[in-house]
Amino acid sequence: MNYLDRNEFNFQPSAKVTETIKNFDPQLLCFYTRIYDQGKKSIVSVRLSEIYGVPEEQILLGYGGEDILKNTVHYYLSKGDNRTIMIPQFSWWYYNRIAGECGGNTEMYPLHETDDTFAYDIDEIIEYTNRICPRMLLIASPNNPTGNSISGEELGCIMEHIPSQTMVLVDEAYASFITTDIDYIAPLVNKYSNLIISRTLSKFYGLPGLRMGFGFMGKGHEGFLNYANKYLGYNRFSEAVALAALDSDDHYRAVADQMDWGRKLYRRELGALPGFKIYKSVANFILIKYPLSIKERLQAALAEQDYKIKFMSDPGLESCIRITLGRPEQTQAVCDTIKRIALNA
Template identity: 40%
Template sequence: MEMIYLDRNENNYGPAPACLDVLKNAEKSLLNSYSDSYKRGVKSDLSDYLAKQFAIEEDRVVLGYGAEDLLKQIVQCYLTPGKKLMIPTYSWWYYKKIAEEVNGINVEYPLVQGTDSFHYDVDQMRVIAEREKPDMVFLSSPNNPTGNSISQSDLEQTLDYLEDTIVALDEAYWNDQNTEQAKKLIDRYPNLIIIRTFSKYYALAGVRIGYGLLGKNLAQMAKHTNRYLGYNLLSEKIALAALNSSEYYQMISLKMKADKERYYAELGVLPGFTVYKSDANFVLVKIPREIYGPLNESLKAKGLVIKFMNEEILNSHLRISLGTQEQNDLVINSITQFMQERIR
């Protein structure tokens, strides 16, 4: 039986056909040659394209080995031993480890759990920031694993009082084609970096490529990330094909949005279940702790692997990556059937 993995927040629809065409038609120069983009005064074709898309200087676009790499690099560039990194309490586990790599100190701020969603408490964040005086702050929008985004007004309010602090806005789960807002933010806030990846929305996790947009005070980060022999030419070309396939990705985004509504409606009515609203490519579901083991075994017997959270503050929750519509049908029907049989 072939297993269906819905525990890693990958995009199971796969990349746009144009991305696969790049692989099929790849010339050997993509493999045996270094980049010659420097001849045009830019670091890469991809950074040049993104700079034009966002209408910013090319040296304010940085490339990395996915969003993970850029988060690591911003910390390594600016966070020195003993300095503080402020992160969400509910967050990707790596957030809690990254400061340790440079002997930094973690300071956590809470996300507030509502009836059917999580949200940022910007007033409490400010209290913590004024008390702890962090040297760097991570904001994640949408946030993993809670799925919530920070509103534009709350984001600007937060960036206003953190104007002298380096802020990394992690938008790995971003799925909006609008480029104007990102440009406004990095032009207004010089200590801000916006980090995005091609792994989630563009279904290119295996290609390992992401980018960051820099505020004007972060020139050192541009130097830190620069690669004088260039970047992965094949990955760049695939990423460019993805950027030029907006109709394909918008179609998938609409399917995912419809399936999230199904999760809310169909799993949300099961006894003891809460399905939290999500802006990402996954949903977080709180379930009765006593069914953890039996449900996991039942789903695996049907070839389904989802993430059963086992963290200190998230230990009765499922994080279910959105698969194809057929895969999502199977998950919803399997969990519903399990609960129906349990109630009998």
Template identity: 55%
Template sequence: MDTKTNFLDRNEFNFDPAPEAIEAIKSFDVKKLCFYTRIFNQGKKSIFSEYLSATYGIDEAQVLIGYGGEDILKQVVHFFLTEDDRKTILIPNFSWWYYKSIAEEVNGRSIMYPIYEEGDTFTYAIDELRQTIERENPKIVLLASPNNPTGNMLTPEELKTICSFVPASSVVLVDESYASFVSHDNSYVKALIEAFPNIIITRTLSKFYGLPGLRLGFGFMSRELERFTRYSTKYLGYNRLSEEVGIAVLKAESYYRKIAESMNADRRLYEQEIGLLPGFKVYRSNANFILIKYPPALRAGLQEALGTADYKIKFMDEPELDSHVRITIGRPEQNRTVIDIIKKVAAS
């Protein structure tokens, strides 16, 4: 692996895995790799889904597992956009390009609904979303909370409000890849899937738990969407090593919470130091990244200076965001270096 380059462009994890994760790998019984899991004989998908069921207090039948959160998102979009003649998915603007891409794979029709910039953050226009749903009758309404790359989130109350006006024949798909950075209180997840018959919430171990290379995601769905489980579940089970590592990192919540607190402190450094530079604007974020608007004339200089220092950040190319960068919050020394480079280029 390239250990020279500082990758702050894909919201990855620049810290070490939790000791519990490392121990799970070291102590793994490799003989298990020679056999399929037998847990399906108990009517369950995986020891990982069983653990999630107990942790969240949600029936195991309503737990989803995938090859990363990306895999579950793709399965949901592909399944429901081909279920009948309704091919429309609503996607927030200023969001992950992948949403539209996976809809296009099944000839889906993507309609963007607005997220508006308000001061130093972005917000969902809930009333406009309601109107768009009434007008378009979409098969899927996709929400991202926190949203990538803007970093804004929906509160549990706002999620409940949106779900209340989405028709039961439509699916509410909530991408919560970054939700653990917001709070460790997951009680609203169970409340939502019990209150509404058409909601799927996806999460991942790639962001807060820092294991994108493990490729393990999970989710929860309303009981009424059982037909999707039959499509999604793998008869022969899942990666047995990943299952055990996944359980280990979920048990190491306090380790990752301390790292998240360090990220919060460094996010404030960006706000305090870069936010004061002429032509720059730093947006509040509820995730492990930060979005910054910069003077377009500095783009080439920033790219050159960061490249010389072996740092990669994400220069946005999307319309209306093409004068913005998204920077992964890394280790304190990495964040300090990026801040100093930006300040030096801005002063030149």
């Protein structure tokens, strides 16, 4: 089966990751890590601190980005009178779920459709946040499923103009595919204590099965850091693999370039077909509007070739598909199939 429905990694892990797994010393699993004796969480948070220039104590680790998002939302929304969280109108269903789990109240803010993308309106986000004064503001950048993002500069502008009581959680699970800029992170978490940025090894680093997420947070949140921290350390096997992945940027950058080839193919081949619209994507998936009338035939044709893509059902996106950017031959096969069905409509 070709899984192009959940934004996974249809490529090979880096040679270093594979070697690390083969050579891992099982004896290490017979003991807890001792790194906490040095006041650190993990060899991974130490390495991330070097890469991102953020102090180790402001780095979060979790069982995937999922865990960081859940911990953050549960911690900040489950206490006090203000339990409102603002989330993007079209976004990952999980945000709503974790807010609901702890009695949170979700308010949506819009994404605006333009000629070739869905876009955040920064002024509007600032205006909504000041009006609603939510306990949390969640921004997904890049956003799933729309594929658009905000820049570090725009994030800085939002932080500057909203109440400091609002915790801002930026889900950057899909960062790094196009933009390599990480330089905005350290100054922003240094300046704004109400900022948390969540990332993961599941997407750019292609290791969703490893379940390793990381994040950066503003200063002065010992309560949350204690809540989110694992006192006896993290999975030592995952830690070793994570270090190898973080050390393999060249490999993953080459994969991202192949995905970019796929983005361009979809745009070129499907963009001109009647009823189609290709949304600009900076993530490892692409959102495409298609004529709903071909849905059943398209589903059947893809299933016949063992391909799975995501047929959207979110209100407002019913006429869209989201396709993970896979290997070139997979992209070519899906693109050819869509074209064949569309032209025989």
